[in-house]
Amino acid sequence: MATSKRYYVTTPIYYVNDVPHIGHAYTTLACDVLARFKRLDGFDVKFLSGTDEHGQKVEKSATEKDIDPQTFTDSVSQNFRDLLGTMNFSTDDFIRTTEERHKISVQALWKRLLDAGEIYLGSYSGWYAVRDEAFYGEGELITDKDGNKTAPSGAAVEWVEEPSYFFKLSSWQDKLLKFYDDNPDFIAPKSRRNEVTSFVSGGLMDLSVSRTTFKWGIPVPGDDEHIMYVWLDALTNYITAVGFPETETGEYATYWPADLHMVGKDILRFHAVYWPAFLMAAGLEPPKRVFAHGWWTNEGQKISKSLGNVIDPIELVETYGLDQVRYFLLREVPFGNDGDFSRKALIGRMNGELANDLGNLSQRVLSMVNKNCEGAVPRHGEFSDADNVMLGAAHGLLNSVREHIDAQSFNEAIETIWLVIRASNAYVDAQAPWKLKKEDPARMETVLYVLAETIRHIAVMLQSFMPQTMERMLDQLAISPEHRSFEFLGSEHALVSGTELPKPEGVFPRFVEEEEGA
């Protein structure tokens, strides 16, 4: 009896051979905002992240360091856990594919697929480059002047064959297409959906799901020579974390199917094609939605290890501030598009929007309250038309922001909130409470009350994006922590006049560029 007010969102499991970078932070940030928003909106949320720890490359890295793979992954997996703290991510669970629960889960899924006749033993063959440790497709190969085939890297290739289990992906083409058709929101953004459907329409080949060339992984039940291949292993984490193979009770019954798998565009296919095929073949429900976001460039340049321009999220947070970075990443670019990270743009957002628009709004209002209303929530009289327009805009935020959040349109959600912030600044100027102070103090209090109430709504709405600073802003309005969820929005739970307020302090300082030069 799963309630409809539940929400299960996942990040991909991150490959431990990588060092955490801006991309990881970005993906998880998007999920974090969704998870926080849904919690504030009264949902029972499960927010999952984790690490993918199997495979040949991990095995090799461990061997090179002369330690066993488990010790190696224990160590590097921690880097990803640390990022959660750095970015203030509110994950409920962190899964590692080397955990026992996962091994049980993957093997159970395998058996289901085998019993359903979806897996068979065949042989995998292809052009293999020993030097690259990779297989290449016929079309990728280059024929050199002597007529020999080589890998794109120039490495020599040889035709190799090894026994392998296959998943009958080819038989799922029509069912997948029907599934996409029946669930038009399954793949987002729309452009990605086109790519996936055209890919599937082009025909599917069976998928090799085991290897015998390495050991670091989960063995195929009943055939230990075979290790399950990466994607079957990795994708299954999403159901492992909700207790699979137990499906009738517990978290699986509550949370599955997942509401959203957030992924980078590079791994969309695995999530939008293989994963629903695996699940449907095993008689399980596919997830509700997969969202493929874009990549960041750094000052206009592609990010790559070889260019040495990888962005370290920890460094960013130290330099610019946590919530500033969180805000920028989701504000700057329409979610789903690629975006460019630049210092100038970040500072522009920090100063123009956080410090000037929002921070200054809060500061100018609260300091007037502090100085002219005995440091307490002002009294208010009858609201004028202008007051009601202002309050109406604040009250209307939840519905419009929620709509954007449900579409993962983070930048539009933020833009919607910013319209109210700009309107608030305009309202301050139009009402000129500093004049009312002399002419009509009661009216001044009403104006300041309307503003304080508007700021309350703004801050509550922004909590999922900037949890720490909005906490401070709400503290300054003396709103108790248990009154910060969305059910307390609206006039029913409006600020109570006379409530004592702390002395206001700016929450978004302007960022002043250090002198460059000399």
Added chain:
RNA sequence: GGCUGGGUAGCUCAGCUGGUUAGAGCGCGGCACUCAUAAUGCCGAGGUCGGCAGUUCAAGUCUGCCUCCAGCUACCA
């Protein structure tokens, strides 16, 4: 090559089923205000809406062609 999406003010982008003077933010110029984090507000600056042709009383908004850009075109996690 094929498929998909896109080329709108200096920059980043909105513009649903075609209809009065094409919009926002930033940047720029001017004015106002002084509560506030040298913050805020208001006004303005005229962009052949990639190009050509067509449909229509009427086209960024539909059709065709051309051009430029991006993504996808499977076993790399």
